Amino acid sequence: MLNRPEKPATMTAEPILRLEGITKTFPGVKALNDIALELYPGQVTALIGENGAGKSTLVKIMTGIYQPDAGAITLDGEAVHFPSAHAALDHGITAIHQETVLFDELSVAENIFLGHAPRTRVGFVDWKKLRAEAADILKNMGASIDPGARLKDLSIANKHLVAVARALSIEAQIVIMDEPTAALSHKEIEELFVLVDLLRQDGKAILFISHKFDEIFRIADRYTVFRDGEMVGSGLMAETDQKELVRMMVGRSVDQVFPKQEVTLGETVLEVKGLSHPTEFDDINFTLRRGEILGFYGLVGAGRSELMQALFGATRPSSGTVTLEGKPALAKSEADAIEKGIVYVPEERGRQGAVIGLPIFQNISLPSLKKTSRSGFLDLAREFALARKYAERLDLRAASLSQDVGTLSGGNQQKVVIAKWLATQPRVIILDEPTKGIDIGSKAAVHEFMSALAAEGLCVIMVSSELPEIMGMSDRVIVMREGRIAGEFNREALDAETLVRTAAGIEET
């Protein structure tokens, strides 16, 4: 053990909150498996892990939104459990989210004291006291926010300040900050860090969730690393370095086998030049060859989905060109993109992918109705034939093709969405987080299928935040960071740590 004199004596203090053996299972997915976490008063603990490692699930358990299947929570030496969000709040646990959960139409002071406003003797809200106390808290924080202002008129950074003020007013012992810096500018992040320091000096135990290593090293005293729903390491920040943390994050306990077929790549099919969007992405250039699977890796919010939706005609880029097989192919609408041969399997399957409420066969035939109908009149026999062909090719598990697609499992719904696009015989298929939230079996089927499609000469773009998937399936990987291409790697040169570093913007040490 290293002894660092500048660290306060509280380093050795007892943890105020201790989670042991926490397990949470969702249908088909084990989100958390035997997790342990300790939070210490006056210290910032960083929670680190890839997307899908189980961080958000843990936050929801700690704030009473989810109930764990197993495990114990000890607060101040006493066993507690949080049957509701209110119970967690009563125990002094509060969370500040990436997008703050506050009320836009209420004033700053009302937001700070919502649910625990000071009362007059007859039980009405004591507005005078409420405003005065709100002003006090904000002043102590050094925040120049008018307590009477409507929340919606504040910047995101100031909304975070209000959330912190709320945490102070509740006299929370434990403050969870779930990627609080994701939407902030550099200067605003600095201001937030001052506040985190303030909370720390106040003796609060802070759980700080972030993808950004520079932030973690600046602000955290301790770390805990999650991977695939398990805790893989924890300790003092002073005793570790970026390299070790990255290794813990990406190291694999189980070696998943990916069915990637070796394909001889053909000619260039898709060419994107200087594609830009006012806010989401900037100067994107890449090409895609016949039979290629091109992976897009990056942190959430790096602009990958937005780029893909622009290629699909769902959003309009401000400049740049797209060429498909030598012809201009910048789609004006989704219908236009489909006609040109570019299709998109969206990340939000239930919202943008499957039309829940319609039967399977109608979902599959929806973009192909022009082909299956005769001068506008439906031909059910042709629709069933088309749906059967692609459903069976994808090994769809369903009782009948007339079944509502909403009654299928996530994995089978995804197969319906993919079948829908294959039926249009596209040139380029874009898959956005294709295996997010689906069971292992369907995952393997989707991977196998992706590989078979590429072997048949289709071009595949796969957006994924899962490293093993990106590394296992891609011929080439483009890493995006903050709306720009941050790196491009061929299959032979793929290395997990390099990908994570490029995505997070960490320099090689």
Added chain:
Amino acid sequence: MSDTTLSPRSIPDRLESPLASALKSWEMLLALVAVAIFIFNSLATPYFLNPWSLSDATFNFTERGIIALAMAMVIISGEIDLSVAGILALASTAMGAAAQFGVDVPVLIAIGLAVGVLCGAFNGLLVSGLGLPSIVVTIGTMSLFRGISYIVLGDQAYRGYPSGFSFFGQGYVYWVISFEIVLFLVMAAIFYVLLHRTSFGRSVFAIGNNAMAAQFSGIRVRRVKFVLFCLTGLMAGLAAILLTSRLGSTRPSIAFAWELEVVTIVVLGGVSILGGAGSILGVVIAGFVMGLVTFGLGLLNVPGIVMSIFVGLMLITVIAIPIVARRIKSRR
């Protein structure tokens, strides 16, 4: 492309024959209700079972029913058009004004239909062009369209329609078979094909279930919605021709509050008020049910106020039944 088949499995098209599912449908239940009311009416009053009475009964719903056919499609797409009675009033006023200049019957018809389509297009532009919620837009245009009629007419009425014009609302095609009921059944057949047998109809269902996924599947959602509002306007214009012809006059209060009765027929017909589900057959049967109920109550000398209470209760019951049924099912 060669077929890459991964362990093939055969999935049946359907588990149930179309006939079997038809027998269990809402439409079947509704048809039974219609038969029950028919029997009740014939037992309750001796004046009911008479060809001319039965023919008169149809006038109680044919005009509303024609609007309901188009309204069903709008509601299935997840929108609503509450301005239909306003459109009807404005179209009738326009025809009345034209009739004062002695225009011919074909021109009157064209004016009625054109005003209907234009009003519908105005709604459609606001809803799909500007993306405003249809319930707000059409509450606004409901007052707007009828307001124009009030400005033009005040407490006056237009009369003096050409003699040939009366056929549409008062004429009989054969014996007791009125022109209105024939037109209603023809329109029902057309809407049945449009909603259930064309790709346009399919996209209406897709939009009603999930507009965003429909858009992401290449459906031109805004265009479809625009067409639906135009179609509803057109049907309101058609109903204006029938009603004006039947009454022989136009007052600004013509067809007042019909939008509620039209929506009642649509919902009674099994169309989900949340969009995404429903059938033209159900709407047609619901039209007959409404006609039989109101006519039967009329024969029994039940006053209009009581009748509207009865219709209101019927609407609430119909909306509650599927929800209560689902809750009982899930409790088990």
